[in-house]
Amino acid sequence: MRVRRRLDNRARLVAGGTTVAVLVLLLVGLTGSPGWPRVKETFLSWPDAKAAFPAIASAFWVNVRMFLVAEPLILVVGVLVAVARGTVAPVLFPVRALAVLYTDLFRGVPTLLVVFLVAFGLPALRLQGVTTSLFWLGVLALVLSYGAYVAEVFRSGIEGVHPSQVASAQALGLSHAQSLRFVVVPQAVRRVVPPLLNDFVSLQKDTALVASVGLVEALRQAQVYSSFNFNFSSYLVAAAFFVALTIPLARLTDWLGRRYARRERAGAR
Numbered sequence: 001m002r003v004r005r006r007l008d009n010r011a012r013l014v015a016g017g018t019t020v021a022v023l024v025l026l027l028v029g030l031t032g033s034p035g036w037p038r039v040k041e042t043f044l045s046w047p048d049a050k051a052a053f054p055a056i057a058s059a060f061w062v063n064v065r066m067f068l069v070a071e072p073l074i075l076v077v078g079v080l081v082a083v084a085r086g087t088v089a090p091v092l093f094p095v096r097a098l099a100v101l102y103t104d105l106f107r108g109v110p111t112l113l114v115v116f117l118v119a120f121g122l123p124a125l126r127l128q129g130v131t132t133s134l135f136w137l138g139v140l141a142l143v144l145s146y147g148a149y150v151a152e153v154f155r156s157g158i159e160g161v162h163p164s165q166v167a168s169a170q171a172l173g174l175s176h177a178q179s180l181r182f183v184v185v186p187q188a189v190r191r192v193v194p195p196l197l198n199d200f201v202s203l204q205k206d207t208a209l210v211a212s213v214g215l216v217e218a219l220r221q222a223q224v225y226s227s228f229n230f231n232f233s234s235y236l237v238a239a240a241f242f243v244a245l246t247i248p249l250a251r252l253t254d255w256l257g258r259r260y261a262r263r264e265r266a267g268a269r
Contacts, residue, residue: 045233052225052234059221060241063207066135066217070142070207071200077143078150083180085155099151106148112209115141119213138210146203153195157188194260197253201246208242218242 030036084092084099106114118141123132131137161184169179211220218241222234 077147
C-alpha cells in the first residue's frame, strides 16, 4: 500500500510537471510571435472586454433560456421517434416510414441550414397562428435538428436491451406497448444518459447559430460590439460564457460514463 501510494504521488508530480512545462512553452511561443502585440490589442483588450461584458451577459440569458426550453422538447421528440421506429405492426408502417424519413432528413441537413429554413420559411407561409418570434423559431429549428440525433441515441439504447427482458414482460401478460413503456424504455434511458449529455453540450453551443437570423443573443451582441468598436475582445467574452456552462456539463458526462462503466463491470462479475 505504501509503495503504491508513493508511485501514485510520483505519477501526479510527473503529470503536473509536464503540464506546467507544456503550458509555459505554449505561452512563450505565443507571446514571442511577431504578431502578438497586434493580437493582444485586438483580442485581449481588458477595457473592451469589461465594456462588453454587461451586454453579453444579458444576451447570454437568451442562449440559456433557449437551451432550457429546447432540451425537454428534444427528449420528447427523440423518445417518440425512437419508439415509432421500433413498432412492428403492419398498420403502423406509415408511422415507421415517417420516423425514418425524419431522422434521415434532419441528420443530413446542417443545423445552420435548418435554422435558416425555419426562421425564414415558416413566416413566409403566412399561416394563421404561426409565430414570427425568432426565439421560438430558433427553438423549433434546434428541436427538429437535435431531435433526429437524440432519436437515434434512444433507438440504440432500446435495441441494446436484451430480448429476454421483452420476453419476460410478455410472459407476465404485458402487451408490446406496455413492455416498451414499463420495461424497455426505462432501461434504455439509463443506458444512454452519457451520450445524451454529450448531445446537450453541443446543443448549448449551437444556440449561438440563431445569431445568423438576427436574434440578439451572446454571439450577436459580441458582433454588435466589435462592429462599433473595431475590437474582437467581445468574442472572447462570449466564448468564456459558453465555456463556463459547457465544461461542467462535460465533466458530468465523464463522471456518469465512468459510473455506468463501473456498474457494467460489477454486473458482469
